[in-house]
Amino acid sequence: MSGLMQGRGAWIRLGLAVAVLAACWWPRAAGAQPGDLTLVALTAALALSILAPGLGQAGRAVALLAMGLALSLAGGPLAFQQGGAEAGGFWAAAIAVWLGAWLLVALVAELPWRRGPWGLIAPLIFGATILWAWESVVRALDVPRVILPAPSEIAARLASSTDTLWIDLVQTFGRGALAGFAIGCGSAFLFALVVDRYPFLKRGLLPVGNFLAALPIIGTAPIFVMWFGFDWPSKAAVVVAMVFFPMLVNTVQGLAATEAMQRDLMRTYSASWGQTLLRLRLPAAMPFIFNGLKICATLALIGAIVAEFFGSPTYGMGFRISTEVGRLSLDMVWAEIAVAAALGSAFYGVWALLERQVTFWHPSQRGR
Amino acid sequence: MSRSLPVLTVTAVLIALWYLAVIPMNATWEYDQARRAGSELPFAEMVARTMAQERPVLPAPHQVVIGLYEQTVGCDAVGRRMCRETTPLTVQGFGQRVAAAFTSNRSLIYHAGVTLSATMLGFLIGTGGGILLAIGIVYNRAMDASVMPWAIASQTIPIIALAPMIIVVLNSVGISGLVPKAIIAAYLSFFPVVVGMVKGLRSPDAMQMDQMKTWSATGGQVFARLRLPMSMPYLFASLKIGIAAALVGTIVGELPIQQGGLGVRLLSGSYYGQTIQIWAALFAAAILAAALVGIVGLIERRVLARMGMKR
Numbered sequence: 087m088s089g090l091m092q093g094r095g096a097w098i099r100l101g102l103a104v105a106v107l108a109a110c111w112w113p114r115a116a117g118a119q120p121g122d123l124t125l126v127a128l129t130a131a132l133a134l135s136i137l138a139p140g141l142g143q144a145g146r147a148v149a150l151l152a153m154g155l156a157l158s159l160a161g162g163p164l165a166f167q168q169g170g171a172e173a174g175g176f177w178a179a180a181i182a183v184w185l186g187a188w189l190l191v192a193l194v195a196e197l198p199w200r201r202g203p204w205g206l207i208a209p210l211i212f213g214a215t216i217l218w219a220w221e222s223v224v225r226a227l228d229v230p231r232v233i234l235p236a237p238s239e240i241a242a243r244l245a246s247s248t249d250t251l252w253i254d255l256v257q258t259f260g261r262g263a264l265a266g267f268a269i270g271c272g273s274a275f276l277f278a279l280v281v282d283r284y285p286f287l288k289r290g291l292l293p294v295g296n297f298l299a300a301l302p303i304i305g306t307a308p309i310f311v312m313w314f315g316f317d318w319p320s321k322a323a324v325v326v327a328m329v330f331f332p333m334l335v336n337t338v339q340g341l342a343a344t345e346a347m348q349r350d351l352m353r354t355y356s357a358s359w360g361q362t363l364l365r366l367r368l369p370a371a372m373p374f375i376f377n378g379l380k381i382c383a384t385l386a387l388i389g390a391i392v393a394e395f396f397g398s399p400t401y402g403m404g405f406r407i408s409t410e411v412g413r414l415s416l417d418m419v420w421a422e423i424a425v426a427a428a429l430g431s432a433f434y435g436v437w438a439l440l441e442r443q444v445t446f447w448h449p450s451q452r453g454r
Numbered sequence: 455m456s457r458s459l460p461v462l463t464v465t466a467v468l469i470a471l472w473y474l475a476v477i478p479m480n481a482t483w484e485y486d487q488a489r490r491a492g493s494e495l496p497f498a499e500m501v502a503r504t505m506a507q508e509r510p511v512l513p514a515p516h517q518v519v520i521g522l523y524e525q526t527v528g529c530d531a532v533g534r535r536m537c538r539e540t541t542p543l544t545v546q547g548f549g550q551r552v553a554a555a556f557t558s559n560r561s562l563i564y565h566a567g568v569t570l571s572a573t574m575l576g577f578l579i580g581t582g583g584g585i586l587l588a589i590g591i592v593y594n595r596a597m598d599a600s601v602m603p604w605a606i607a608s609q610t611i612p613i614i615a616l617a618p619m620i621i622v623v624l625n626s627v628g629i630s631g632l633v634p635k636a637i638i639a640a641y642l643s644f645f646p647v648v649v650g651m652v653k654g655l656r657s658p659d660a661m662q663m664d665q666m667k668t669w670s671a672t673g674g675q676v677f678a679r680l681r682l683p684m685s686m687p688y689l690f691a692s693l694k695i696g697i698a699a700a701l702v703g704t705i706v707g708e709l710p711i712q713q714g715g716l717g718v719r720l721l722s723g724s725y726y727g728q729t730i731q732i733w734a735a736l737f738a739a740a741i742l743a744a745a746l747v748g749i750v751g752l753i754e755r756r757v758l759a760r761m762g763m764k765r
Binding site for chain 1: 457459460461462463464465468511595596598599600601602603604607609610611612613614615616618619622623626627694698701702705706709710716720721723724727729732733735736739740743744747
C-alpha cells in the first residue's frame, strides 16, 4: 500500500484505485457493463503504475509499455461494446481508464528520453485518449449523429468517400491555395527587393504593411468572387491578398538583418549589389523569409476555404463544409476538417523542414 | 516625424492607384451603356461616370467614404423620420442620429456592435482559458508533454473551417445569437494566447530563478513577482494576434445564420451585387480591427511603461 502514495501523481493514483474498486463492486446487471477483461486489465494497469516508478530505466519503459497495452485492452471494449444508457459501473471504469491514461502520460513525461520521435509519445497517448473518450461518450450517451458523430463514423466516412475528398482537396488546395501562395509570396518577395533599395519607401511601406496585415483581409472574399467568378482564380486572389503583406514585411525585415560590418566587408571586396544580395543579404534574410513563408502557409489554406463560403463551384473543401453542414451530415464535415487539418500541418511541415535544411546555421536550429 | 512623411506618401500613392484602377474596371459598363444608347462617349465624360456608378465593379475611394457615412448615420440607416427631424444637420441632430444608429438594423454601427460584442465575449473567454492552460502547462510536466505539442500544431491547421458547423449545430440544439459566435472567437484567440503565454512564463532565465530561490520565495511568489511580470510582453503580443483572429472568427461565424453583424452585411451585399455596401462593411470591419488592435497596443504601452519595460 505504501507505493500507492509514493512520488508524483499520488492523488491521481489514489483516484485510479478508487475508480477501479468502484467498477469492480458496482452490481453488474445488464450486458453493457465493463467485462472481466476490462476489470482485469484495469487492475493490472493500476499495479503497473505503482510498480513502475521504483524500477530502473529499461524496466520502467517495459512497465509503461505494458500499462499502455493494459489500458487499451480495458478501454477498447468499453468504447465499442456500448449501446446507450450505461450505469455506474461503466462510468467508474471509464473514469479509471481516463485517470490511467493521465498517469501514463505523467510517467512517460518523466522518462529521460524526450528528444526526437520520443517526444511524440506523450502527445500521441493524449490524442488517443481524447479520441477514445469522444468515442465512448458519444456511444454511451447516444448523442445524436447530427450533433456529434463518433470518431469511428468519421473514419468510416473518410475511408468511403476518398474520391470526393480528393476532388475537393485538388480544387481548394491544389488550385486556389497553392496558386495564391505562389503568386502572393513570389510577388511580395520581388517587391521587397525593390522596396529595400529605397529607404524612403521602406519607412513608409513597413508601417502600412504591418497595419494592413492585421486587418480582416478575408472580408475581401465577396469582392474577389464578384471580379474573378466562382472558380479557383477568385480563391487564389483572396490568398494573394492575405499573404502579400506578411511576406513583404518579413522579407524587408530580413534584408535589413545584416550588420554594417558585414556590408563593409562586402564593399572592401568591391562586391556589386547583386553579389552582396546573393552572397550575404539573402542568406542572412532566410530565417525571416521562412518565418513569413510559414505564416503564409497557414493563411493560404484558411483564405482558400473561407473564400469558398462566399460562392464556389459545386466542389471544394469550403463548399463541401458549408453544404454538408446544411444537410446535417456532420460525419462528412468532420472528415473534410480532418483532411484540412492534416493538409495544413503537412504544408507547414514542408516549409519547416526546408527551413531546417537552409538555415541550419541559425541558433534556433541548434539541438538542445 | 521621420516616419509620418513616408507613411503619408505611401498612403497617398495607394489611393491614387486605386482611383486609376477605377477607370478601367468600370469603363466596360459605361461603353456598353453608350453603345446601347447609340451615342458617343468622350473620354473625360467616361472617366467622370466611372467614379459615380450605382453598382460599380470597383467603387472609387470617395464613394466608399460616402457609403460608409450613409450606412452609419445617413438617411437610409437611421430611418426617414429621424432623417426629416434632423435635416438641416446640427451637432445635436448628429448626436441623435448616432444614438438612433445604435438600434437601427440598417446601420453599420448597429451591425458593428453585434460583431464587436461577440468578438469581445469570445476574446475574454479565449484569453482567460488560454492563460489558465498556459499556467497548467508551465507547472505540470505531463500537460507540457501531452497538450503543448497539440497547441502548437493547432496553429498550423485551419480551425476556422469548424465555424459553420459550430453555428449550425448549436443553433439546432437551441443556442443561438451571441454565444455560438463567441465560442468561435474564443477558440481562435485561445491557441495564440496559450503558445505566447507559455513562452512568456518560461522566459525568466536560470539566474533569475536562482535569485528567487536565494530569497526563499514560495512558488506563488515566484509566479506573481517573476514569471507573471516577465510574461507581459509575450502576452500582449499574442493578445494582438488573438483579438484580430477573434474578429475574423466572428465575421465568418455570422455567415451561416444571418442575425446581424458585419459578416451578414458582406454576404448580403454580395448576394445583391451591392458593391458599395460590401466595401463599406469591409472598411467598417477594418476600422474595428484597427481600433481593437490599437487599444490593446495602447494598454500594452501603458502597462510596460509602468513596469519599467519600455521598449
